[in-house]
Amino acid sequence: RFAGLFAGRKVELLDQLLDLLEELLRRGDDQRIRTLVDADRHLLGFCGRVTPRTASASAEHSYELFRRRLTAAPCAADHPVLELFLDDPGDLAGLCDVDRNVLEKRAAETEELQGKKPKLYDDYREIIDRKDVDVIIIGTPDHWHCMPMVEACQAGKDVYVEKPIANSIEECNIMVEAARKYERVVQVGQWQRSDPHWQDAVDFVRSGKLGKIRTVKAWIYVGWKGELPVMADEAAPEGVDYDFWLGPATKRPFNIYRFHWHFRWFWDYAGGLMTDWGVHLLDYALYGMNQYVPNSVMSSGGKFAYPSDARETPDTQYAVYDFNDFGLLWESSIGIAGGNYGRGHGVAFLGNNGTLVVNRAGWEVIPEVIGGEKMMEEVPLIKRNPEAGSGLDHHVHNFLDCMKTREKPKADVEIGAHIARFA
Structure with missing residues (x-):
């Protein structure tokens, strides 16, 4: 199973985020890939089946991804994320969001796209606890980057975390320590490093x-x-x-x-x-x-x-x-x-x-x-x-390659932490 959780946001490079998720699903290996992204408005989880296609004596595997298309949403209602993943049919297994209204809307769009409604979640930690996923993508507001990343590393997941990696120097330090302690591959979303x-x-x-x-x-x-x-302050919208x-x-x-x-x-x-x-x-x-x-x-x-x-x-x-x-x-x-x-x-x-x-x-x-x-x-x-592919395309390729090789990616946690402190 290829599972994920994507919390969409209206960001200045929405199309780049879409490219990221497209490439993440397009490329897989023997590690079931999973995505987390919460607390802004949209935690969108997605899951597709993968099956082994080839295997070599060195135990390297390539997989065919049957899930490539889904509909996601940014955090602003006037900027819905368009269809992300192309070509192959498949299953979007779960959606999680802190805004139930958005969650139901995106679930309906996904049901129309793939023919069945995905499982819905209210708490991203339920996704973290799943044993069938190995990768977390964190695209939350900045103040929500640290905790999910640390939890993911503790759970043995590799992580793609959006920039800036954290909202304080201390959070940067904690996140670097967690990545190193649990020996996880962490790629920060500074995709220009791969452009x-x-x-x-x-x-x-x-x-x-x-x-x-x-x-x-x-x-x-x-x-x-x-x-x-x-x-003026007001009551939170119903369902949030x-x-x-x-x-x-x-x-x-x-x-x-x-x-x-x-x-x-x-x-x-x-x-x-x-x-x-x-x-x-x-x-x-x-x-x-x-x-x-x-x-x-x-x-x-x-x-x-x-x-x-x-x-x-x-x-x-x-x-x-x-x-x-x-x-x-x-x-x-x-x-x-x-x-x-x-x-x-x-x-x-x-x-x-x-x-x-x-x-x-x-x-x-x-x-x-x-x-x-x-x-x-x-x-x-x-x-x-x-035609050379976006920087985000290459950034995801680099991340997935490093998951296999266990080398440091181009925007390793140390790089992301340093520039976050610098800024």
Whole structure:
């Protein structure tokens, strides 16, 4: 049996999460793969049958997955997750959600898709206790990452946990300790570590062609998001186990803007843009330079654009990391679309000969021009090649391969913990 639990969220890369689950079901080995993902709004469990297809003398097995298609849901009602898994028919065995309304809706969609209704759960721990699963995927709000991951490791499961790995430094430390103590493979959802065009950009940075790199920039400008109005507390919607959603966080009355997707703007559950996007982009800034521990850090910012709105986290923030021979600059802003180099997000490596700029669309090199002479050859924009597969595709492949080899994956728990502390 191939079982899972996926708590969908409306995230900035919903399609990337879909790719993750598609690939997880597409590829299997002799370990029954299972997914956990809870406390946001949607805990979606899925299970498909697997049967051995070939076996070698080295006991390596490949399996045919009969389950590839299901319907899932993000945490915002206006963004349902579309059909994820393609090709083969199969069984979605269970769904678990803290919102019974969403649970029933998704179960009905799944029944229509596969011809029968999956088993429904109210508590993810019932899925953890199942003996027929070996992998957990955690896609909850940040404050719910630590406990399920530790429980999964204790139960002998390998884990894919979304970024940021945790909501505090202490949680990071606990999660690293658990992964190592129980000798589990843990992949953190910083999928750019597996994305071919990001790796190509880093290879160019490390080639030395840019000359001495003295400045690195990373930024995210979220122009589509504006003010978050202040809303009065109210009773939790019928069918929502809000106490379970809060979990280890401070107990508070229900508020629609502290719930589901908007949780990321409140310190109890997340860290705003710095931890939402910063762990992706700052990680690649460090990875490109192959330096990870700054000598000093300073940051400033605040609620400059919307001082009276409901958010707690900054709508504008800057940070400077000093590495002795280069500096790393972070910028984030809500309500402004124009970022550096005409890009809403990205990482730039500024060298004496030229600047490499990379984001999720591709990468290019802009040469320095001194006295009318280009200091290096220009590299026009090299767009991400869709046919090469998404970074998330490769990230899942890497995770599943490492489950078999027991090697550390590309975004190992230590990498995820370090950048979460860094951000």
